[in-house]
Amino acid sequence: MTYADIIVDISHEKLDKSFQYLVPEKLKEEIQVGMVVSIPFGRGNHVRKGYVVGISGEPKVKGIQLKSVAGIENDQETTESRLIALAGWMKENYGSTMIQALKTVLPIQKKMKAQEKRWITLLISREDGEKLLEELSMTRFKARIRLLEALLQNENGKIETAWASKELGTTASVLRYFEEQGIASVESDEVYRNAVADAENIPHVAPAVLSISQQMAVNQILSEWEHPDPRPVLLHGVTGSGKTEVYMELIDKVIKEGGQAIVLIPEIALTYQTVRRFYGRFGDKVSVINSRLSLGERYDQFKRAKQGELQVMVGPRSALFTPFGKLRLIIIDEEHESSYKSENSPRYHARETAIHRAKLEGARVILGSATPSMEAYYRAKEGEYVLVKLEARFEERPLPRVSIIDMREQLKKGNRLALSLELREDLSQCLKKGEQAMLFLNRRGYAGFVSCRSCGHVMKCPHCDVSLSEHNGRKLICHYCGYETVKPDKCxxxxxxxxxxxxxxxxxxxxxxxxxxxxxxxxxxxxxxxRAKGSYEKILSAFSRHEADILIGTQMIVKGHDFPDVTLVGILAADLSLNADDYRSGERTFQLLTQAVGRAGRGRKEGHALIQTYSPDHYSIQTAAKQDYEEFYQEEMGYRLLMDYPPAAHMMAVLGSSEDEKLLETAMHYLGLFTGKIYAGKDLHVIGPAPASVGKVKDVYRRVLYLKHENYDLLVRIKDRLEEYIEINSGFRKVNIQFDFS
Structure with a gap:
């Protein structure tokens, strides 16, 4: 027997459970996850539409009579059904419940009252209106006279009710009189909330003339698109090479063919400049979605998208699930950013999820970055992705000059300030010239690691090549294997x-x-x-208008922003991300520093960047200073191969949490034993369990178990076996387990 788990039409029922139905013999070969089916539902067995979210060979509850699927709606494939199929894929590949996956791809939007604009429209001829105005002028009804005059003066004989009320003093009784006498009508239009800040003041911008290298990149991508099953494209362009113009050229082609596009950006801080550029090119075909919008604004953007009134949606990770019916292109800008990885179950990555959605929708995927993730570049090298390069800045502008400042020497010179002597001198010169500067404080990874300011030595785990994190009681702990030592008093x-x-x-x-x-x-x-709504736009627009000379900030200021008057970038504490307790620390450091350096000299003036560090010889810092991605990749890949870290191998983290610390430790111990026993001899590396990077949050303890193997499918099968093991063991009922793939 075959059984189908079905969610009843989401527009009618609460998204909280699925119902199991029996699949008739004639439908067994045809039915699939994501399909739209007709089912009998409720006491009256009314036929309703539903979506298949799972198929199995066993009933959930034995001994009850199940209703049967009535039929498959072959002509009823919808945006929702494709998104539900995507949720099914996410459940299987990232480990979560189906409900969690569904809530991710079909976020429940509370229905908001539509905004309305009310109009007063003249119904009589202009000649009759002039006669009536003469008659009214002999009366004391001044408000009626003012309203009729305004309607006659307006070329279309139409004015806004709100304006009439405020400027003319028009009351409800005046409007009632005009309607009763057939002089004018009052009508309402639904008005969507525009999520694009200051949209009316964004000037239209004509398409840019592409450089030879940009046009070659576009042609190379279009050539790949001609294949029946085009591969994802990795657009690797140095900072300032004009990747956005390439994006817009390809989006323009998609729009002209009647398609729609999603543009993912990693940070809300990037929304301001990115949206202005796209809106200037494509006008109100563009909208934006992010967490800073009001509920009404978010509701309207998804409604407009679903109704086909938008062609381009810009936003962070959640914009990937925009309900476009004719999705033809997904662009992930700055694809290397860690914010594309969800921290909540399902712990999906936007890159892989976008590629799978593109397969379901018949769309293409472009990944863009000056500093691609190791995973993306590895796949491009292997031929899984197409690698397209932009190797020079737009208009052949030079890359900035970079200086590495050894902060150990600053200490010897008696300088204990966070600004080196060289940076202070350069800032002084920059201000004298009337140019702008950015100071980037690299706080990523700052919490916990211990280092020496005299020689730069960092306390590291002897087994995992990551920094040890400082905990209460002077403990230094490795969050990969659990190694523990005492914090020293001296280096x-x-x-x-x-x-x-x-x-x-x-x-x-x-x-x-x-x-x-x-x-x-x-x-x-x-x-x-x-923190406040609109604060990103306010700060960035003020800096853009040259209302400030120096912008100080964390990593949000160095990603994708384009300020032509910035000639100096100072990078403070470059070592912080380098010493995070993460095997990606070298990669993250190279990416952050390269992106930061790339903010300098994007206009006509030469740029200069200073990197302040206690580890001037580290390959991440040296290659970032040279803007040499290929050299960095080769060096970093050697370490990944040595340690079996992604992309050399795949890794799955089993994340456990519980209010009972002893129960959690026991549960995670048994998961490790079970995995090692079942998959012994398969070259599976089991590490831990160990405390998570933050071992306790709001009285909930957290532990993690790492599994590494070259075969991703094997890790997925292990995840499935562990889910079954957890399900049948009552000891796990007070332990929350999640899975995270790298």
């Missing part, structure tokens, strides 16, 4: 007492800058200054 290499964690923040940097350069106008952009 074990040079015996310096200057060993500890990093303490500076953007606010302290701002204070130093304002003290050193009191004449400078300084803006700060970090979590604290961007």
């Amino acid at each position: 074990p290499v040079c015996s310096s007492p200057y060993i500890g964690g990093f303490k500076a923040g953007t606010q302290q940097i701002q204070q130093v800058v304002e003290k050193e350069f009191p004449e400078a106008r300084v803006l700060r952009m970090d979590y604290d200054t961007t």
